[in-house]
Amino acid sequence: MVKIENSKKTIMNLAEELLQDRGFNGFSYADIAGQLGVKNAAIHYHFPSKEELGIAVIRRYRERFKLWVNNSRIKDLSYPEKLDWFFNIYSDFRVNNGKVCLVGALEVEFNSIPEGLRKEVESLNKETLVWLEALLEDGREAGAFQFKGTSASKAAVIYSSVQGALQMARALGTKKFREVVEQNKQDVLV
Amino acid sequence: MVKIENSKKTIMNLAEELLQDRGFNGFSYADIAGQLGVKNAAIHYHFPSKEELGIAVIRRYRERFKLWVNNSRIKDLSYPEKLDWFFNIYSDFRVNNGKVCLVGALEVEFNSIPEGLRKEVESLNKETLVWLEALLEDGREAGAFQFKGTSASKAAVIYSSVQGALQMARALGTKKFREVVEQNKQDVLV
DNA sequence: CATTTTACTTACTAAGTAGTAAGTTTGTCA
DNA sequence: TGACAAACTTACTACTTAGTAAGTAAAATG
Numbered sequence: 001m002v003k004i005e006n007s008k009k010t011i012m013n014l015a016e017e018l019l020q021d022r023g024f025n026g027f028s029y030a031d032i033a034g035q036l037g038v039k040n041a042a043i044h045y046h047f048p049s050k051e052e053l054g055i056a057v058i059r060r061y062r063e064r065f066k067l068w069v070n071n072s073r074i075k076d077l078s079y080p081e082k083l084d085w086f087f088n089i090y091s092d093f094r095v096n097n098g099k100v101c102l103v104g105a106l107e108v109e110f111n112s113i114p115e116g117l118r119k120e121v122e123s124l125n126k127e128t129l130v131w132l133e134a135l136l137e138d139g140r141e142a143g144a145f146q147f148k149g150t151s152a153s154k155a156a157v158i159y160s161s162v163q164g165a166l167q168m169a170r171a172l173g174t175k176k177f178r179e180v181v182e183q184n185k186q187d188v189l190v
Numbered sequence: 191m192v193k194i195e196n197s198k199k200t201i202m203n204l205a206e207e208l209l210q211d212r213g214f215n216g217f218s219y220a221d222i223a224g225q226l227g228v229k230n231a232a233i234h235y236h237f238p239s240k241e242e243l244g245i246a247v248i249r250r251y252r253e254r255f256k257l258w259v260n261n262s263r264i265k266d267l268s269y270p271e272k273l274d275w276f277f278n279i280y281s282d283f284r285v286n287n288g289k290v291c292l293v294g295a296l297e298v299e300f301n302s303i304p305e306g307l308r309k310e311v312e313s314l315n316k317e318t319l320v321w322l323e324a325l326l327e328d329g330r331e332a333g334a335f336q337f338k339g340t341s342a343s344k345a346a347v348i349y350s351s352v353q354g355a356l357q358m359a360r361a362l363g364t365k366k367f368r369e370v371v372e373q374n375k376q377d378v379l380v
Numbered sequence: 381c382a383t384t385t386t387a388c389t390t391a392c393t394a395a396g397t398a399g400t401a402a403g404t405t406t407g408t409c410a
Numbered sequence: 411t412g413a414c415a416a417a418c419t420t421a422c423t424a425c426t427t428a429g430t431a432a433g434t435a436a437a438a439t440g
Binding site for chain 1: 386389
């Protein structure tokens with residue numbers, strides 16, 4: 001018997017990577033078990049269904065995001081620095097094996113994933129937009145940002161473009177992703 | 191024996207819809223055969239492998255785009271009208287059963303689709319960006335558009351954001367997609 | 381030390397996957 | 411009318427999928 005240390009966490013880490021690499025329909029329990037050197041059923045012991053595994057991964061991601069944005073290390077940054085921090089989340093995805101955003105990946109498969117997963121994706125998407133919208137709103141009032149339209153619609157453009165750019169970079173390379181980030185920054189920084 | 195009229199075309203139409211609805215790994219030959227009322231093998235007769243079917247669909251889409259942009263009905267439009275035409279392609283996707291962009295869908299699955307398909311996606315993505323970049327470049331010179339940065343990077347932001355917004359609309363609704371289109375227009379129109 | 385709980389393996393099911401080979405029906409054309 | 415090709419069906423293979431039930435080994439607990 002092969003024992004995994006910190007089983008649940010390790011399985012979720014792998015599932016998260018696979019999700020960002022191939023999407024929900026693109027990986028199987030066998031992929032996870034294989035990489036960990038255990039049998040399929042060992043994964044089912046910790047996460048009876050694939051839906052539960054997916055939900056656990058996104059729920060953890062949501063918690064992580066909540067912790068980050070409420071952490072003083074990020075809360076005390078200037079407005080442009082906060083925006084940079086946001087872009088860097090996705091730059092790290094790109095650099096780290098060409099991952100895409102969890103939200104985008106699961107929304108492409110939205111019509112073929114379980115209900116519970118869809119709800120989690122919706123929540124994560126909303127929470128991210130709410131944070132970004134507040135940043136843009138406050139930053140504009142403080143004179144750090146400038147842009148036309150509402151901060152809600154500008155947040156939607158920025159988030160959706162970063163999401164799309166991570167996907168585009170799969171076909172066109174990292175340079176294309178960086179182009180999108182730099183253009184977005186130019187578009188809002190005073 | 192059930193005969194399909196215009197078999198190849200009908201199969202490609204269905205495959206395109208399924209691709210935009212669930213992605214490449216999200217549909218099977220059985221889905222197509224079932225909807226057409228024929229057997230699996232009938233699909234294999236026209237498209238021996240799933241890769242060939244996928245390639246055929248994207249190649250046809252590329253041809254269609256080429257024909258459109260070279261058609262006088264679009265070529266003779268004003269710069270803002272051309273931009274509107276571009277956005278309307280994707281608005282139609284959204285309205286028509288919440289489809290997403292072929293490029294985005296296949297780039298999410300990029301690491302788990304056949305080689306030949308990846309090359310087609312890359313080509314379609316490039317061709318779209320080249321057209322949009324030229325529109326922005328010429329429109330800016332003519333005084334119809336204004337934006338910071340290069341027309342290449344602005345084209346990348348617009349295209350990736352529309353791609354991302356179609357996905358986002360799956361979780362957050364059509365309103366969110368429209369928000370992104372309107373914001374993009376405000377960002378470039380003088 | 382005995383018992384129970386945790387974390388796995390073995391062995392399986394039922395369903396779905398792409399793909400193939402051989403046979404059948406139907407329309408076309410010489 | 412006969413031959414042939416096009417467009418299917420039947421019947422199958424080999425493989426992968428999520429998920430389950432029963433058994434085992436090791437660690438924790440009393």
